[in-house]
Amino acid sequence: MNALVATNRNFKLAARLLGLDSKLEKSLLIPFREIKVECTIPKDDGTLASFVGFRVQHDNARGPMKGGIRYHPEVEHDEVNALAQLMTWKTAVANIPYGGAKGGIGCDPRDLSISELERLTRVFTQKIHDLIGIHADVPAPDMGTGPQTMAWMLDEYSKFHGYSPAVVTGKPIDLGGSLGRDAATGRGVLFATEALLNEHGKAISGKKIGFGNVGSWAARLIHEKGGKIVAVSDITGAIKNSKGIDIPRLLNHVKENKGVKGFEGADSLGPESILVEDCDILIPAALGGIINRENANEIKAKFIIEAANHPTDPEADEILSKKGVIILPDIYANSGGVTVSYFEWVQNIQGFLWDEEKVNNELKTYMTKAFKDVKKMCQVHNCDLRMGAFTLGVNRVARATVMRGWEA
Numbered sequence: 001m002n003a004l005v006a007t008n009r010n011f012k013l014a015a016r017l018l019g020l021d022s023k024l025e026k027s028l029l030i031p032f033r034e035i036k037v038e039c040t041i042p043k044d045d046g047t048l049a050s051f052v053g054f055r056v057q058h059d060n061a062r063g064p065m066k067g068g069i070r071y072h073p074e075v076e077h078d079e080v081n082a083l084a085q086l087m088t089w090k091t092a093v094a095n096i097p098y099g100g101a102k103g104g105i106g107c108d109p110r111d112l113s114i115s116e117l118e119r120l121t122r123v124f125t126q127k128i129h130d131l132i133g134i135h136a137d138v139p140a141p142d143m144g145t146g147p148q149t150m151a152w153m154l155d156e157y158s159k160f161h162g163y164s165p166a167v168v169t170g171k172p173i174d175l176g177g178s179l180g181r182d183a184a185t186g187r188g189v190l191f192a193t194e195a196l197l198n199e200h201g202k203a204i205s206g207k208k209i210g211f212g213n214v215g216s217w218a219a220r221l222i223h224e225k226g227g228k229i230v231a232v233s234d235i236t237g238a239i240k241n242s243k244g245i246d247i248p249r250l251l252n253h254v255k256e257n258k259g260v261k262g263f264e265g266a267d268s269l270g271p272e273s274i275l276v277e278d279c280d281i282l283i284p285a286a287l288g289g290i291i292n293r294e295n296a297n298e299i300k301a302k303f304i305i306e307a308a309n310h311p312t313d314p315e316a317d318e319i320l321s322k323k324g325v326i327i328l329p330d331i332y333a334n335s336g337g338v339t340v341s342y343f344e345w346v347q348n349i350q351g352f353l354w355d356e357e358k359v360n361n362e363l364k365t366y367m368t369k370a371f372k373d374v375k376k377m378c379q380v381h382n383c384d385l386r387m388g389a390f391t392l393g394v395n396r397v398a399r400a401t402v403m404r405g406w407e408a
């Protein structure tokens with residue numbers, strides 16, 4: 001299912017549960033601003049290459065718009081719109097003073113050299129610099145981007161506006177990045193998983209996950225807590241060891257080989273079959289829409305923790321719910337990244353650096369509080385965790401919108 005259709009469907013279900021006025025519902029759904037830019041760069045061989053870049057600013061009722069920048073071949077209009085909308089509800093669920101945005105460039109970063117990626121990032125920043133800003137819209141990394149991308153964005157933005165570290169988060173530490181941001185989404189996934197399992201009287205045991213920034217940090221931290229990771233995948237392939245994968249050794253292998261493929265100590269798997277492997281907890285941590293009506297019936301996990309954004313189609317949601325599978329939704333489960341981005345922004349504005357322990361403790365406090373808030377909405381509306389999170393987020397944004405004078 002198209003990502004925007006799926007996200008709109010979840011929003012509308014939440015709006016009905018909340019009894020939102022239909023005009024307010026429509027206004028909350030329509031993005032504040034959609035930016036589409038052409039980015040042409042000279043390649044290293046002297047030829048020109050053109051790419052399309054997007055920034056969708058969905059809503060700013062609760063504060064500056066916030067969300068990552070994705071470099072991936074599948075980046076397109078509807079997907080970026082859906083991701084921007086999810087950011088609006090996510091920042092509200094986390095109860096941090098932001099709205100939502102998302103951006104990206106349709107490109108395969110694996111096919112571009114470092115200098116080509118730098119030129120592309122600088123051209124993109126030149127095209128959007130007057131529409132982002134510390135109190136307007138604050139980008140961060142997402143798939144295919146990282147601290148280096150944010151360093152280039154910061155540098156290019158600062159040429160127009162003066163040195164402004166708080167204009168992006170997820171920066172290198174030397175440029176004002178926060179300790180703990182790199183691990184934050186994965187650490188938040190761990191805290192979210194613990195909160196859910198605790199409620200069900202269980203402890204961390206077997207899992208499987210994608211293996212980028214979020215997936216590899218989640219795997220590392222869950223492994224440290226005694227969890228058994230039985231299968232992981234990335235773009236190079238999927239691997240499995242039902243006795244548990246040696247995660248520290250796998251992390252070294254990935255560093256040296258740029259992927260999980262060829263890891264000794266696990267068998268290789270078809271990329272599709274990883275989702276339906278026998279395990280207690282499934283943690284999708286890559287692309288959207290991978291759990292759908294084609295595979296939902298085959299999933300054996302009892303819990304799904306959505307580290308990725310919108311990994312589960314609404315049709316799959318229905319099938320899984322009938323099977324009794326419990327899904328911890330993206331707008332709560334992966335909110336650790338944007339929460340520590342908020343801490344980074346606060347540190348930059350104050351010109352003060354927190355130690356990592358403070359970052360991690362604050363993150364745990366926010367994640368625990370958000371879990372309780374989501375659960376409360378589940379009780380009020382007699383709904384599942386996804387609708388609990390959506391009603392929580394949408395209600396907070398709706399209230400802020402009305403208080404700011406939407407009626408006028």
Ligand SMILES: NC(=O)C1=CN([C@@H]2O[C@H](COP(=O)(O)OP(=O)(O)OC[C@H]3O[C@@H](n4cnc5c(N)ncnc54)[C@H](OP(=O)(O)O)[C@@H]3O)[C@@H](O)[C@H]2O)C=CC1
Pocket residue numbers: 141142143144145185210211212213214215233234235236258259285286287288307308309334335337338
């Ligand atoms: N970074 C963050 O702070 C946050 C990220 N998220 C979400 O988490 C998810 C992962 O993001 P992040 O870890 O940052 O991104 P990364 O780019 O670090 O990792 C992405 C992972 O997905 C894999 N991948 C990419 N394309 C495919 C494909 N076609 N098939 C299978 N695997 C693929 C990559 O493989 P390979 O490494 O081999 O390319 C990699 O393992 C995304 O949904 C993102 O929106 C959510 C909240 C915050």
Ligand SMILES: O=C(O)CCC(=O)C(=O)O
Pocket residue numbers: 066067068069090138139140141142169170309334335337338339341
């Ligand atoms: O850290 C941020 O600002 C945004 C992270 C993000 O893109 C996400 O949560 O999906």
